[in-house]
Amino acid sequence: MQAAMISRAKELLQGGQVQRVLGWKTGEFVYDITPAVFQSVEELEAEFVYNDFCGNNLSKYLIKESRQPGKVLVFLKPCDTYSFNQLVKEHRILRDNVYVIGVPCEGKTDGETLKAAGVRGILGLQAQGDRFLVETLYGSQELEKAQALPERCQNCKSKKHVAYDELMGEEGQVLQSGRFDMVEKLEAMTPDERFNFWRGELSRCIRCNACRNVCPACSCEKCVFDNDNSGVAQKAAANSFEENMFHIIRAFHVAGRCTDCGECSRVCPQNIPLHLLNRKFIKDIDTFYGDYQAGEDTESRAPLTNYTEGDVEPSIVYQRGGN
């Protein structure tokens, strides 16, 4: 796939249909891929990569890139296309300045996930069917791919691209996944148990803001937490209340707009399962307003910014016993 992508990108660049290419660039190791803008054929040939580690969602970069002169080619994986659509819907990406090529994805792993699976001293990796062969400082190791993928890919919601100008490879389907299983477990807890669960997770937060900065739905030009005039700006959580507040406010703010791309949990240095907060909102929206997938299209009205007579009343929270 990588060779075909480079070849197509070169064609479009040389033909003048696009002026830049947004993709992924190789690093020092097999897994440390960096999102990059390629300006020339030489750069593409030297550094462009598409492999099992290209997990970064490139959609958010298009807020800036689509405002540069000329047209930018971007390669989007299925789940990235949902973020893309949502940002187009919010008028954050200028659609006309982007040429989207949808590329297939079989799940993307990363160095941290491999380490969590017990791999140490990673020197190289090869995918063979449903297995990864990892070369390490301490010998070779074989892993089942399914076990070496992050949660978001194990529970992939869709292999279908919802936005593209051109598609490479075979198109996939929207999938049934177990992505709400953990939310259901949390809902089944008592309020105290649930509070303790979240304190156990959020108490590790170091307020690096990686979750916010990587989030395609967090596209405010000045975040309330960075704005001294807001009265709630903070660089570090002074106490547990502030620790919780940052994440709760963020989850509320992206409610109905979060596409569940899972970047927040991928980038968290402390492995906080932040996606669970968002999935709770997604599940509730599905329950109260009918199934809704943010980013599925660019035209429909979102349940939380729409009004219908059948809308649920706020008192529903009491009927649900605080859940």
Next chain:
Amino acid sequence: MQKLSLSKLDQFLEAMAAHQALYLPVEDHSGQAKFQRWAPGVQLSSTLNTVRSAKDFFFPQTEDLVNFKLRGKEIEIIDPRTEHEDFVVFGVRGCDARSFTILDKVFLADPVDTYYQSRREHGTIVSLACTRPEETCFCTSFGIDPTCPQGDVTCWMEGDALYLTANTPKGEALLAQVADLTEACGDEAVKAQQERVSAILKKLPLANFSTKSFGGQVLMEVFDSEKWGTLSESCLGCGTCTFVCPTCQCYDIKDMDTGHGVQRFRCWDSCMYSDFTRMAHGNPRLTQKERFRQRFMHKLVYFPANNNGEYGCVGCGRCLSKCPISMNIVKVAKALEGDCK
């Protein structure tokens, strides 16, 4: 050199904890290690390193500096500091152990930061030699020997024993507390481990990485490099690299309105943030490119220029593992090497 049978590890930890607070790397439920206070039942993690560095013990993420209490037109100034208790940090790796030397140069230089100083005085560092370095490790590039880390006490875990040697009077005092559990021994086992691990260190992918071309002598050449734009283009502007870094030492001082007074505290700041060093006239670093550049200039150029050539990095590799876009000091130094002329 002293030897402790690992079957007595719990007793050893308990004996130390009886005299002062004891912290050690422990796995959290997400499988990563963090420093945690020892209590009966707490297990030492076998992970190579903690996510947060050991700098937290001396330079915590938030710290109250002074409180003001308002009563009409009177302002009472309250020093919120209580006398620190003595504490031991066990299991510090060679990289983090060196980071204290770097932080000392900042906080113990005139004017001395008394908050930091007090913590340093009360803390005893027990370092633990590395046996399974990872691909992200490059401490040897800064002259650190992870098979013989610095600290008040240095330990090696080998076979069924922990070998210990005191390097300072503080370290000797600590070993005296556990003297009934240890016995004198030769250093053959330690030497064998060091040889074995040194051979692994030579095979690390970053074994030949060097920052030697950088320093104050190439300040303008590096600062003016055209490569900063590309290097920083996908930087998210988050603070992950700075917060997991054992040597990043910038902080901000803020006042919190408590309703009846002011709580003045400091907290870690990050040069990656948009309001870093913002002044009355505005911000001197307008885009992420300048903020990104600041971090690497500080470590590779400004810090060595002011500290006899010592770099502001210990090669722990945390930023290599944790950066959301995998951009880090190794990539930056390699890319800019050519500009150091």
